Structure formats: C-alpha cells, structure tokens
Amino acid sequence: xxRLDSFIRRLQAQRACLDWAxxxxxxxxxxxxxxxxxxxxxxxxxxxxxxxxxxxxxxxxQLAAHPACAPDGDHLVLGDFRDTLPRFARRLGAVAAxxxxxxxxGDEAASQAQAQWLAGVVNDxxxxxxxxxxxxxxxxxxxxxxxGWQAAPLPxxxxxxxxxxxxxxxxx
Amino acid sequence: xxRLDSFIRRLQAQRACLDWAxxxxxxxxxxxxxxxxxxxxxxxxxxxxxxxxxxxxxxxxQLAAHPACAPDGDHLVLGDFRDTLPRFARRLGAVAAxxxxxxxxGDEAASQAQAQWLAGVVNDxxxxxxxxxxxxxxxxxxxxxxxGWQAAPLPxxxxxxxxxxxxxxxxx
Numbered sequence: 001x002x003r004l005d006s007f008i009r010r011l012q013a014q015r016a017c018l019d020w021a022x023x024x025x026x027x028x029x030x031x032x033x034x035x036x037x038x039x040x041x042x043x044x045x046x047x048x049x050x051x052x053x054x055x056x057x058x059x060x061x062q063l064a065a066h067p068a069c070a071p072d073g074d075h076l077v078l079g080d081f082r083d084t085l086p087r088f089a090r091r092l093g094a095v096a097a098x099x100x101x102x103x104x105x106g107d108e109a110a111s112q113a114q115a116q117w118l119a120g121v122v123n124d125x126x127x128x129x130x131x132x133x134x135x136x137x138x139x140x141x142x143x144x145x146x147x148g149w150q151a152a153p154l155p156x157x158x159x160x161x162x163x164x165x166x167x168x169x170x171x172x
Numbered sequence: 173x174x175r176l177d178s179f180i181r182r183l184q185a186q187r188a189c190l191d192w193a194x195x196x197x198x199x200x201x202x203x204x205x206x207x208x209x210x211x212x213x214x215x216x217x218x219x220x221x222x223x224x225x226x227x228x229x230x231x232x233x234q235l236a237a238h239p240a241c242a243p244d245g246d247h248l249v250l251g252d253f254r255d256t257l258p259r260f261a262r263r264l265g266a267v268a269a270x271x272x273x274x275x276x277x278g279d280e281a282a283s284q285a286q287a288q289w290l291a292g293v294v295n296d297x298x299x300x301x302x303x304x305x306x307x308x309x310x311x312x313x314x315x316x317x318x319x320g321w322q323a324a325p326l327p328x329x330x331x332x333x334x335x336x337x338x339x340x341x342x343x344x
Contacts, residue, residue: 001220002213002217002220002221003213003241004213004214005187007183008180008184011179011183012180014176015177041176044175044176045174045175045176045177047174
C-alpha cells in the first residue's frame with residue numbers, strides 16, 4: 001500500500017469515526033471539543049454536520065488553519081495543551097459530549113505519551129455518555145483507560161488500530 | 173460537503189487518475205516526472221506501483237518530503253521550476269512517458285497562470301503518446317492546449333474539474 005493509499009484510508013477512517021460519534025451523542029447534551037485544530041478540515045466537518053446545534057471549541061498550540069476554517073475567538077483556545085486543557089476543565093467541568101483528539105506527530109513515542117496524559121484531562125472534560133474519537137490509542141502506555149471508559153466498536157469500514165473511539169459510562 | 177469530504181474526494185480522484193495513467197503508458201517508454209514533490213505521497217504511490225520499472229524524477233522548490241519518501245539525489249531536482257524544468261528539457265528532451273504536476277497553491281489565479289506556463293515546458297518534456305496528470309486545468313487561461321494534446325476521458329469516479337488528464341498525440 002502506498003502512502004497515498006494509506007492516507008486516504010486514514011481520512012476515511014477519521015470521517016467514519018466522527019460520523020459514528022455524531023450519531024452516538026444525539027442524546028448527550030454538551031459542546032464538542034476539537035483538540036488539535038491543525039488545518040481545520042475536521043473542525044469544518046464537525047461544523048458542517050452539526051450546524052449551529054452545538055458549540056464547538058477548538059484547541060491548538062498556534063493557529064495554522066485558514067481563517068474560514070477556524071472558530072471565532074470565543075471558541076478558539078490557543079496555547080500549550082498542558083495549560084489550556086486543564087484550565088478549560090477547571091472552568092467548565094466535565095461537559096463535553098464529544099472530544100476529537102487528533103494530536104499525533106511524526107514522533108510515535110511522544111505521541112503515545114501525550115495521548116496517555118490527554119486521556120486524563122479529557123476525562124475531566126467529558127460528560128457522562130460522552131464519546132472520545134482519537135488518532136492515538138489512549139490506553140497503550142499503561143494498558144488501561146480512565147475509569148468508566150470503554151473502547152467502542154469501530155465502524156465496519158475502519159481497520160482496528162487506525163483510529164480509536166471510547167465512550168464514558170453514564171455513571172463513573 | 174465538508175472540507176474533509178472534499179479533501180478525500182480530491183485524493184481519490186488523484187489516485188484514480190494516476191492509476192489510469194500508469195495503465196495508459198504501459199507501451200510508452202520513458203521516465204516519470206513528478207512536478208511538485210510536496211510531502212512525497214504521490215511520489216511514493218508512483219514508486220510503489222512502478223517498482224524499479226521506470227526512473228522517476230521529482231522536482232520541487234525545496235525538499236519538504238520525509239527522506240523515506242524522497243528520491244535519491246540523482247532523481248531529485250530542487251529549485252525554481254522556471255530554471256529546473258527548462259534545463260531538464262534541454263538536457264533530456266521530450267522523453268517522459270508520464271508527467272504528474274500537482275502544483276496548485278491557495279492562490280487560484282497564480283496557480284492557473286503557472287499551469288499555463290507549465291503546459292509549454294511539460295510539452296518540451298513529454299514523449300509522443302505520453303500522459304499528463306495535473307491538479308490544474310492547463311487550458312484555462314488561453315482556452316487551448318499545446319499542439320497535439322487532448323484532454324483524456326477521466327476515470328468514471330472522478331468528477332470533471334477535480335483533476336485533469338491530457339495525452340500527447342503519437343505525432344505532433
């Protein structure tokens with residue numbers, strides 16, 4: 001498989017997981033958090049699927065997205081995730097219906113370590129029955145997920161290991 | 173359609189056009205030229221489909237691809253296209269069986285003007301019966317193609333205007 005083949009499959013997996021998650025949170029109130037805005041493609045996807053029905057907050061180190069694919073200033077949180085996410089959690093609590101974390105870099109070890117740390121702070125942000133969609137295996141480093149989380153079955157077209165979905169229990 | 177949807181369709185169109193072109197040049201000898209190496213995804217695709225059967229030369233302003241997805245120094249030509257492509261044409265002549273030009277930038281007017289200029293120099297590089305696959309309409313500015321070129325029918329899954337294929341006649 002060429003890198004072009006593999007990239008297309010990754011994007012299709014990403015879209016399938018996000019679309020699955022948007023269905024899964026229909027009865028879960030709360031905003032959507034996009035951790036790792038990047039070029040804004042998945043933010044635009046979430047926005048176009050959700051319309052004005054949900055607030056979407058996007059987090060990134062700096063703004064790399066085209067302004068047309070970035071949230072307004074009230075919904076964009078720039079800075080180091082280690083500052084911005086815990087502060088957001090302290091301010092709003094566990095309110096998010098969906099968290100999409102697309103934070104992997106070329107450095108696999110660093111990406112996995114960050115995903116392990118992210119799992120903890122995402123748990124502080126995630127509402128009961130909320131869903132996490134991630135490009136990283138959030139249990140790989142310690143072989144466990146935050147309490148009350150379960151890996152959700154992937155959409156049939158997504159190869160295991162390509163993208164990850166977790167769901168938080170109704171009661172932790 | 174979200175930007176994620178649109179991006180997936182563009183990559184699928186790109187792959188379908190390249191795969192079509194690789195079939196179409198089976199009986200056309202000569203190297204493949206990748207104009208606009210970028211991150212090396214389509215270079216890797218061409219390389220993985222062709223194996224060692226053809227030389228592939230890649231051109232770009234500077235190297236942005238991961239070294240694993242870049243050609244060796246003998247097949248990588250860095251610098252301004254306005255210098256490197258005419259020089260290559262003077263050195264090797266019209267020998268390329270396939271030219272893939274993925275050169276569009278965010279600036280549509282500049283991309284189209286560059287594509288019009290590229291059509292001329294690609295013609296100097298392209299063998300008879302050779303194929304051009306491009307992300308730009310190479311006839312849009314002057315409403316004409318280089319002599320002997322024809323737009324080829326797109327693969328059925330590719331929406332017109334998303335990607336472009338041209339073929340040079342056996343005799344100009």
